Amino acid sequence: MHMSFLSVRAYHMRNALGRLPLNLNMASQHKPVCLKDFEEHARLVLPDPVYRYYSHGFYPEQTLRDNEEAFKRYRLRPRLLRDVSKRDMRTTMLGQDIAFPIAVAPTSMHCLAHNDGELATARAVGSVGTGMILSAGTNSTMEDVAAALFPNGLRWAQLYIFKDLSLVRRIVKKAETNGYGALVVTIDYPVSNKGPWGSLRIPPHIKMANFADVELSRLSSVVINESVTWKDIDWLHSITSLPIVLKGIRTGEMAREALNHNIAGIVVSNTGGRNLDGLPATIDALSEVVEAVRGSCMEVYLDGGVRTGTDVLKALALGARAVFIGRPIIWGLAYDGEAGARTVLEIIRDEFSLAMALSGCPKLSDITPDLVIRDLRYSAKL
Ligand SMILES: Cc1cc2nc3c(=O)[nH]c(=O)nc-3n(C[C@H](O)[C@H](O)[C@H](O)COP(=O)(O)O)c2cc1C
Numbered sequence: 001m002h003m004s005f006l007s008v009r010a011y012h013m014r015n016a017l018g019r020l021p022l023n024l025n026m027a028s029q030h031k032p033v034c035l036k037d038f039e040e041h042a043r044l045v046l047p048d049p050v051y052r053y054y055s056h057g058f059y060p061e062q063t064l065r066d067n068e069e070a071f072k073r074y075r076l077r078p079r080l081l082r083d084v085s086k087r088d089m090r091t092t093m094l095g096q097d098i099a100f101p102i103a104v105a106p107t108s109m110h111c112l113a114h115n116d117g118e119l120a121t122a123r124a125v126g127s128v129g130t131g132m133i134l135s136a137g138t139n140s141t142m143e144d145v146a147a148a149l150f151p152n153g154l155r156w157a158q159l160y161i162f163k164d165l166s167l168v169r170r171i172v173k174k175a176e177t178n179g180y181g182a183l184v185v186t187i188d189y190p191v192s193n194k195g196p197w198g199s200l201r202i203p204p205h206i207k208m209a210n211f212a213d214v215e216l217s218r219l220s221s222v223v224i225n226e227s228v229t230w231k232d233i234d235w236l237h238s239i240t241s242l243p244i245v246l247k248g249i250r251t252g253e254m255a256r257e258a259l260n261h262n263i264a265g266i267v268v269s270n271t272g273g274r275n276l277d278g279l280p281a282t283i284d285a286l287s288e289v290v291e292a293v294r295g296s297c298m299e300v301y302l303d304g305g306v307r308t309g310t311d312v313l314k315a316l317a318l319g320a321r322a323v324f325i326g327r328p329i330i331w332g333l334a335y336d337g338e339a340g341a342r343t344v345l346e347i348i349r350d351e352f353s354l355a356m357a358l359s360g361c362p363k364l365s366d367i368t369p370d371l372v373i374r375d376l377r378y379s380a381k382l
Pocket of ligand 1: 053054055067105106107128135136137158186247269270271272274303304306307324325326327328338
């Protein structure tokens with residue numbers, strides 16, 4: 001267990017009080033050095049229901065665990081004696097520049113982790129020149145997040161096909177008028193899954209910005225739509241010219257269907273293990289999706305369990321154009337708001353740069369499938 005930056009005394013005080021005293025400045029303790037350290041810190045400082053809301057997956061959490069574990073089953077085959085003195089991590093997502101291929105996945109309610117919420121995340125993202133997908137469940141408004149990301153942050157807006165289509169239209173309009181470059185439709189969450197965070201009570205000052213005028217008691221009846229089909233995706237195309245990215249595709253068949261519906265990109269995702277338990281880890285599902293769309297201009301991204309620079313390298317080697325991180329950003333916010341989220345992004349960016357160097361890859365295009373091998377002995381032990 002990583003207890004490096006929190007004294008055992010503070011840990012016990014937390015257990016006695018339910019949470020840490022507010023005047024204990026965690027950011028002044030020993031500094032976290034890897035993304036896992038941020039999670040351990042968050043576990044100790046966040047109120048239990050909030051930590052559980054962010055961290056848990058769908059019971060019994062096999063997929064949640066496997067998202068991270070599966071990366072370890074892939075081993076690296078570096079090329080040596082290459083000049084790696086200059087490394088270039090810049091890339092594009094749907095034509096928009098980003099400084100390195102690691103962006104922020106949509107996660108709801110950042111204000112539960114830090115008062116500045118998504119604005120802190122957006123400033124951190126903008127300051128390092130990458131991008132974020134803003135969750136439909138954002139506490140901050142789409143306008144404010146767009147301003148906070150300006151000028152260097154790529155922004156895409158996540159939404160669901162809600163039961164009340166006027167909510168969809170409203171998010172689309174806001175995305176268009178505030179310079180969001182794509183709509184990310186999450187398609188693997190058609191039913192309400194309260195999960196183990198059911199007991200979470202959201203303090204009244206924390207708002208769901210996109211649903212500010214919807215009564216909380218009515219929210220699930222206007223939001224949850226169990227009958228979404230490809231027709232709704234086609235309808236979405238009919239009301240906007242923004243590119244559409246589908247989040248939650250994990251099979252070659254679905255990826256090929258997406259090609260027929262003018263989809264610009266796919267995020268191979270299992271909602272961080274919060275969806276159906278028993279789904280494969282996303283890194284294991286990636287190759288099938290990449291193969292299915294090979295030769296098209298569809299971009300394939302991945303999220304789920306990405307925690308180190310070598311995870312990023314492995315995902316890119318297996319065909320992802322970029323990866324997204326979800327929970328680590330929340331842990332960064334809990335650590336120190338904007339600065340904490342920025343440190344998370346800087347750590348994984350620098351780890352990735354080092355992994356490129358040690359693998360003999362000065363450019364992203366050098367990161368090819370022969371760089372990884374699946375370790376079958378490791379799988380057998382699981
Ligand atoms: C607390 C939490 C809230 C999330 N909210 C959303 C959401 O609003 N929309 C969405 O498409 N995905 C949501 N996700 C899923 C993330 O976008 C992403 O798929 C997942 O967190 C990636 O895995 P990782 O956390 O292991 O990096 C959420 C995930 C978490 C942990």
